[in-house]
Amino acid sequence: MSDPARDGEFPTGGPPGASSSGVALGEMRLHNRARARERVALAQGVLWERYRLASAEEAFELLRTASQARNVKLNLLAEAVIATPGPATGAARWFPGRASLPAPALSGLGLPPGDADAPLRTVLGSVLARVTDIADTAMGNVQLVQGPWLRLEAHTGLDEEFTEYFAFVAQGTTACAEAATSRAPVTIHDVVTAGVFSDQARRVILDAGSRACHSIPVLSPTGHLLAVMSTHHRTALGEFTEGQAGGLGATAEAAGAWLSWYRRTHVLNALEHLHRQARPRVVAPRRSPEDRPGHE
Incomplete structure (x- = not known):
């Protein structure tokens, strides 16, 4: 994700009643x-x-x-x-x-074949449930590419301060933005020591209970960026097992095929x-x- 504070979107040192990050x-x-x-x-x-x-x-x-x-x-x-x-x-x-066009199979997203024409919200919820299960965490989010931004469309386990602060993110130097730019998975092993965050953004992330995160780009079959899915973890994160990495990749591929069909x-x-x-x-x-x- 990009850092809204660095983009000048939110002032530091908010008014009385502001959240712990200094933003109301x-x-x-x-x-x-x-x-x-x-x-x-x-x-x-x-x-x-x-x-x-x-x-x-x-x-x-x-x-x-x-x-x-x-x-x-x-x-x-x-x-x-x-x-x-x-x-x-x-x-x-x-x-x-x-x-x-026939709807692609959703077996990789944990939905039965008859639900291939399910509403967007249902499919994104299934994507989120699948990736958090694979990554063994209760926190995660899915952002869709909309115009110049990644827009938060589904989330679980994250507080309101986090979801409002990162509702819209543009180009930047945090995990989801790097994954979007590189078209490759990006891991922040420890939010505390990672140099990519401003103090304000770091505080929002840590206050949500996230100590580490992993972001995976979701591409169409022709390679166009459609979304980014991220998992958040309460402790510093090492490397995923081969099985976890493969499962996350397969989920991203299935999600990309479905989102491309949906569009x-x-x-x-x-x-x-x-x-x-x-x-x-x-x-x-x-x-x-x-x-x-x-x-x-």
């Missing part, structure tokens, strides 16, 4: 909500321009209804709107001729749904940038 939990929550809203607002702008919508609120309603109809989280759908090339002008379908099916289905809902709407005359929603 309320401040962190507000900061994280603002970050999430920034990406949704960017997606709203893309839709406003593409479909010449009457307002930003109409764009948000398109996102919300598509998210609910296709059971895709709003933040994931917003990122897909931002990152995916738009449909051809006047096209009835965003992805014409797209073939239906190419469920997320694209949600985009297609959004496109169908947007096309019949009344097209407003194109306005100048000064009239764009949110322009001051």
Whole structure:
């Protein structure tokens, strides 16, 4: 993970009522909500321009209804709107001729074959349960790549200060960021002596009960980074056994195959749904940038 304190996100020496790291939990929550809203607002702008919508609120309603109809989280759908090339002008379908892809097996994630089309939350929970079981720990988390960040999407055994402090992480020098950059597992054997942390970040990690951590990148079958899964340990960590390392690697591979399929099916289905809902709407005359929603 990158270090939010080093990135200038949180001040040191917080106000009365701050956590032991010196950062108020309320401040962190507000900061994280603002970050999430920034990406949704960017997606709203893309839709406003593409479909010449009457307002930003109409764009948000398109996102919300598509998210609910296709059971895709709003933040994931917003990122897909931002990152995916738009449909051809006047096209009835965003992805014409797209073939239906079978869901990959989830046996490596501890789910029965019939659950291959399970919700994202269920699969991430199974990934987390699998890696913490292999690593013999009760603490762990999974982050998904969303825009410029790794965003925390599933966690277990970690306190609220930790999950808020590391809710969004960008490039940095801690375990998950190094694993994301190198596309290889990274181990912090002892948080106390590791030189990669600021004092503030170190305190957050130690106060959560984590003395060591291990981060593994989750790649698509074509090598694209999709996520990072991490285990946290209450004591200094040595090397994993060959069996543990193999099990963690197999879990990452299975998770990568499933997440890649999820993005190419469920997320694209949600985009297609959004496109169908947007096309019949009344097209407003194109306005100048000064009239764009949110322009001051």
